[in-house]
């Protein structure tokens with residue numbers, strides 16, 4: 001879209017191994033799984049759009065490799081394709097806990113694609129005992145979408161409270177309470193040792209304590225890995241599978257990377273980070289497109305994501321894998337707050353609930369590197385005035 005918007009009139013080819021028009025992945029664990037969003041609402045654009053924009057969209061085509069010397073990409077069962085400029089944005093693959101006994105039993109699911117979501121819904125049917133392994137965003141959103149009067153949902157978490165590593169214990173405890181009030185059960189600080197078979201499919205989950213939890217459906221929400229196996233020969237990948245890029249999102253001459261796979265320098269600190277957020281992937285795409293056209297634009301926006309559970313949204317801007325303190329404005333228990341994550345006296349990230357307007361201003365300030373210092377946040381303030 002950005003290439004066309006910026007006036008590029010040459011050939012644009014968009015390849016995806018999925019058999020679907022590009023769609024809104026974030027709806028899968030929310031409205032789609034809850035039965036509130038129909039399949040027809042998933043595509044980002046109608047098929048006509050690609051024709052009107054003269055974008056060749058080829059679905060069901062897997063890219064098998066890249067030859068940097070000849071500027072060609074290898075495709076499964078098709079002739080190689082030459083590129084003048086290449087954007088790599090293959091996203092992630094859901095982890096499957098390959099060492100866990102029983103992980104391939106029928107009834108055990110991951111959630112990454114629309115096909116995964118449809119199969120999961122079909123697989124659940126009228127089944128009544130859902131166990132979710134993992135208490136981060138996918139696991140918790142799936143729990144909020146699947147809990148119902150005639151269906152039990154148990155979340156198994158390694159952490160003491162959900163989201164502990166990303167949002168901290170107070171916000172995690174608030175989310176856990178929100179889920180418990182809807183009937184979700186939690187097994188926290190727990191380790192799954194096996195998925196046990198019953199009548200040819202998963203029947204229960206065994207914990208290290210030997211506790212057995214009945215389960216006729218298991219959802220693995222245990223993280224993702226960059227889908228970069230096909231790039232191993234062409235690039236030196238990071239240990240986690242990420243592809244290093246510079247501030248212009250360039251990985252090699254005439255090659256850019258965007259979204260989940262790109263390990264890029266954060267504007268705020270210069271530190272490299274790989275961030276799996278929807279809006280960041282979109283922003284990366286726009287920046288990479290402009291740079292393909294010869295502009296020299298660094299990616300400087302503050303990373304941003306949201307999660308939605310039981311109709312309540314939490315918004316998060318910035319990036320803080322660790323923090324020395326969290327400063328709260330408002331009341332976490334009342335789901336009306338801003339939480340400021342402090343790193344070396346600097347606000348590295350902010351999470352907010354019921355503070356959407358403030359979060360817009362704060363995201364702008366973080367992007368410009370103009371957030372007040374932690375010491376200046378002792379009292380609530382007008383963020384509009386600060387901007």
Ligand SMILES: Cc1cc2nc3c(=O)[nH]c(=O)nc-3n(C[C@H](O)[C@H](O)[C@H](O)COP(=O)(O)OP(=O)(O)OC[C@H]3O[C@@H](n4cnc5c(N)ncnc54)[C@H](O)[C@@H]3O)c2cc1C
Nearest residue numbers: 016017025026029062063090091259260276277278281305
């Ligand atoms: C269920 C779910 C809910 C989410 N909710 C949120 C949310 O609320 N907020 C948020 O910020 N983020 C959310 N995310 C994360 C967000 O969707 C991702 O960060 C974002 O989609 C990454 O975009 P991307 O372009 O890097 O990759 P993707 O969106 O994964 O797109 C990559 C595409 O490339 C295809 N592909 C991969 N390898 C190849 C290959 N070799 N050949 C051809 N095609 C290939 C893939 O099949 C896929 O279609 C969610 C993710 C999931 C799965």
